Amino acid sequence: MLRTLDLFSGCGGLSLGFQNAGFEILAAVDNWLPAIKTYQANFSHDIIQLDLSEENNIEKLSTYHPEMIIGGPPCQDFSSAGKRNEETSRADLTVKFAEIVATLKPKIFVMENVARINVTHTLRKSKAIFQHSGYGLSEVILNASLCGVPQIRKRFFLIGLLHEQDHVVIPYLTQHLAEKPLSVFEYLGHDLEIEHYYRHPRSYARRAIFSIYEPSPTVRGVNRPIPKTYQFHENDTSTDLRNIRVLTAIERSYLQTFPKNFIFPLKNKSELEQIIGNAVPVKLAEYVANAISSYLQHGQRIKKNTYQNLITQQLSIF
Known part of the structure; x- marks a missing residue:
């Protein structure tokens, strides 16, 4: 080839x-x-x-x-x-x-x-x-x-x-x-061990909580935690924050379809998130x-x- x-x-x-x-x-x-x-x-x-x-x-x-x-x-x-x-x-x-x-x-x-x-x-x-x-x-x-x-x-x-x-x-x-x-579940099954996750929106006019039974939104180069003051959006797929979390950088690499044996040797979190989001x-x-x-x-x-x-x-x- x-x-x-x-x-x-x-x-x-x-x-x-x-x-x-x-x-x-x-x-x-x-x-x-x-x-x-x-x-x-x-x-x-x-x-x-x-x-x-x-x-x-x-x-x-x-x-x-x-x-x-x-x-x-x-x-x-x-x-x-x-x-x-x-x-x-x-x-x-x-x-x-x-x-x-x-x-x-x-x-x-x-x-x-x-x-x-x-x-x-x-x-x-x-x-x-x-x-x-x-x-x-x-x-x-x-x-x-x-x-x-x-x-x-x-x-x-x-x-x-x-x-x-x-x-x-x-x-x-x-x-x-x-x-x-293609949904996250169809690709990863229950590997994430959750059914809903938080992805920080560009503005709060948009939803931030997504289900694994739909495709994920675009993986970006930033990955922020759930704000303590977060107000639920009408289209959020869940309102039970006990079972919702932010995906890890490595989990986000799976959404980018990097294989699980792909090595990310970086210790700097912002660099890691940017590399994965830009890929x-x-x-x-x-x-x-x-x-x-x-x-x-x-x-x-x-x-x-x-x-x-x-x-x-x-x-x-x-």
């Missing part, structure tokens, strides 16, 4: 998903030491600390001769939880990802980000770089709960194939979506990797008007 380089790898959710699907991960790159330490504890291939905003670092990546580049450039500046500022260096890293791909010219690239990046100038600029370099683009927003992840988490994927038509991967990305969201869910990455693998194996060509119908169907799902 294709030799793959993972940029902005974090602790390795994207790497592990693609590795599980049979792709060979050559190396990963990140610039945050806690993420690098976690990655090193779980993978045998190289994890390199590099600031990818620096021009001379592209040369170092070229020595791997990747056939595929995957990555999730930092998304805080596009996130609904952030300040949505496209004028920062973090937003520039999305363009830098495009420039690295355009320079190294792998056969395929996969870029992951938050759903709302699809309305940004940064994405339009990045897509222009990809297209100028000869990539046919397939883009889709996937709900992780329909892709084997017990979590409502919508993520944008842009997949490029060198010297190929636009949209060719979309049918493979949509044909195996589940008919209904690409492993099963979501695996779902996308399997779709690409299926496309590569079958090489099916579908007429342009059929692709357009499938794109319309995909947009109607969400």
